[in-house]
Amino acid sequence: MLPAHDYAPAPETPADIYAAYLVHLQRRDRGNTAYTQAARSFLRRWPQAQTWADIPLEKQLAANCSTRPFVTFLMVSRRLRPGYDYLVCRKLCSLWHELTDSCLQPDLDQFMTAAMELGFSERVSSAIGSQIIARLLIQTGRPLSDLRESDLQELLHACDTRQARTGRGAKHYRSTTHSARQILFHLGILDTQAPPAATALSLEERMADVPATLRPAFVAYLNRKHATCVPKTVSSLATRLAQFGRYLAAVDPTLTSLSQLDRRRHIEPFITSLTTAVNSVTGEPITVADRIRRVHAVGNFLAEITEWGWDDAPPRRLIFRTDLPRPQRFLPRYLPVDADRKLTAALSSSPYRLAADALLVQRACGLRIGELLDLELDCIHEIPGQGSWLKVPLGKLDSERMVPLDEEVLTLVDRITTTRSPGRPMIHPRTGAPADFLFTHHGKRLSQNAVREELNRAADTAGLGHITPHQLRHTYATALINAGVSLQALMALLGHVSTQMSLRYAHLFDHTVRAEYERALDLAKSHIGGLPTTGRQLPITDVTGASWKDSPAIKSRLAGGYCLRAAAQGSCPYANICEHCPSFHTDATHLGILAAQRIDAHDLATDAEQRGWIDEADRHRKLIARLDTLIAQSAPA
Structure with missing residues (x-):
């Protein structure tokens, strides 16, 4: 066997090659007389092993199952460069076994290590190494560090030639060649990174x-x-x-x-x-x-x-x-609080950490998806006395901005820096300058498709409908509006260049409109006056003969009667306030009243749940718990 880095072996006799093959078979604990006879026959016909590469491809591929292992041995020991046309036609299923202790193994180990550091799995790294790198090392006769872009192009040309001749596609070769090129770039062997897998039409x-x-x-x-x-x-x-x-x-x-x-x-x-x-x-x-x-x-x-x-x-x-048709004026598609919480939980528990964390950053900072994926490693800025800020790069409106961060987002960014794939800086598509992007996977920038697929997966896990990444930006802005942020601050945080863009969110929950509504409602109530003392009352339900507990209204059981409110009014803040007051006391003489009140509260909770009034149902459940405590305290020993 040749030394590990002897890329230019000295001339050998057929006997020397045959002896090396016997050692190779013994080390692998395989082979039989058919293998050795095939090797002797091969060397008698082609004493200079490289001359075998000159015979027609059809005859090369016609070699029997006893001769092919010897041909593979000659290739991995750098004694034979058969040509890319032969290499792309051979599957070389046992190549990794043949490579053990060969002069190609150190280079392939180096490539495999770099591939796994960039986030490729061991199986994928092995596939790229065997399909592309091993064939390049065999045919070029050069070490890994001396591979060139032209070598990759020659291999792909051989794939195209095979496809034209046999109809067998080369999709898997193109895919693995793209990944191999990116890994070689991060190793510093190639000067340019892999172009996009899909080339845009002119x-x-x-x-x-x-x-x-x-x-x-x-x-x-x-x-x-x-x-x-x-x-x-x-x-x-x-x-x-x-x-x-x-x-x-x-x-x-x-x-x-x-x-x-x-x-x-x-x-x-x-x-x-x-x-x-x-x-x-x-x-x-x-x-x-x-x-x-x-x-x-x-x-x-x-x-x-x-x-x-x-x-x-x-x-x-x-x-x-x-x-132009009249434009439709939709409100921003924000996520309601419950849906926002469910989605955040699904993203936090996702096994696809990089894409999930990217979405969590987008939700926490209100970024557009393009701005998110353009973030660089140095995007966090510490300002003395002002805390941490995120520098958002040029985006849709060609403007930069700074967004304040809390400790939770800083922890999230720290986790991203450990899960992203390392490597050389890549060319920024906007500026053309080298940039260390924050979100990198397999040595490339994280794609928008990967982020969208993770959002679809998390939304499905959370039991939500289709969600777009931009809805996370809408949700961020809506939360700020609900918290009372000013219009000027909202414009700065979202990177808007006109007030009209930010006013869309201000229209979502206009506190002035709410205050005017409540003022008008209270005024209308005051104009109603007292209920008439004579005459027939209107029915309290929409079903003749139904109990007050079945009415389509928000209901509360009181000591001397009951309260009915329209659903639009919401729950009364004073309902059952006495039962929850620390000054409220009762004894065994009121057990019957408390027990009856508990039955009514249970019925009202069930009714509210059926109508979808979750907050109202929770209020009744809390009253039941309080009544249980009062009944237990009042029960005779």
Whole structure:
């Protein structure tokens, strides 16, 4: 066997190679006469083992089951470089057993250690090492530290060639190559990190359904928008303009220039068609907000190329403000207190700690999901006398801000720093500068999809419906409004640039509206006056002959009667106050009254639960507990 780091073995005779193979078989405690005879036959025919790589691939793959172990031995001992076409066609199922004590093992151990430090499981690390790294080490004949991007490309090219020849896909090779490239980057072997696994289509490809005569104008406009808009905005514009282009291709195939657009023939029918358009993913009708965005995109496109004086621009304005449907004014979709608590509990007990903790940080700080995943390791700032603050990076509105933190969030961030995967700084997609991101997994930034999947899992565990990450931001803002935070402070904490954005939350629970409601209700009660002493009273229930305990109202049993309140009034703060007062005393002569009151309280609790009045049911349960105590104290010894 060759020394561990002898990458350029001295010339050997067939006898030397055969002797090394016998030692290899003995160390592995396997082999028989068929193995040794196959090795002797191989060496008689190819005394220089490397010449075997020159025979056609079909003959290489036709080697029998006794010859293949010898070929594998030659590869792992760096005596044979068979070619990537052979390596991607062989499964090499027993490769890890063959690697034991081989000259490849130190490099593979180094790679495996780095992979597991980045959060890959041992099984996945082993798969990447055997499928990609071992094949690269065998074919290149170089150590791990000398691997290059071109080596990975040659391996992938061999996979494409195999797919074209046999139809066998190379998806698993591409996936593991992507991960291998990222691990090699963090090891410092490659200079650039792995590109996104899914490559975005070019603008020309995205405009493929636009008529060929109109396509250059669409593409040129989108390229121009790159100068003033972020890539995500340009991508959204491309989606909406491609829809407009497909519409033009369907309704007027003869259209050859945007200057020929006519409002009556093209624009008005397009706007009308949006009322019946459906979402391509869900199949549901598009929302009013989506209709507005589509009209805006087309209107701005046509208006801007006209202002810029393009040759094929429309001669006049074609879309106007009145073409936009009236927007629907929804309140922010916050989580009620009970749902918020259940979701927090599900996230706190999640086994997927990094994504769960990311969501807990978002809920605690009111971040947008993009801002959350852009946080860097140095995002926590300690200000003397002012406590700890979170520096929120540039986000949707291109503005930074500082958010105050409490000890609970600091503990959460400390836990994140221990569960994130370490590694080299990665290129920031916004600035292009190296950055140490807070949320990293498998040597890459945590993706929005991973965060959304964890939120869906936690919501399902908590028994809640579909929840979006932005609802956590709404919940944060709503909690601040309920706590009485000022509008100016809310704007600063949320990073809003206009009061209109923050006023949406102020409208949720307007304390002035509540105070006016209660004032008007009290005034109305005072105008009612006393109840008439004569005449027939109105029925107290909606069921003829029903007991007062069955009435659809909030009810309390009193010493000399009962109290009925409308559900909108809520529970009376004075109901049964005497029974809970420390000055209240009773004795055995009142046991019958207390027992009857307890029966009524039990019936009222059951009635409240059936009507969904949980707080009212709890009030009756507390009264029952208090009555049990009073009855026990009053019972004769």
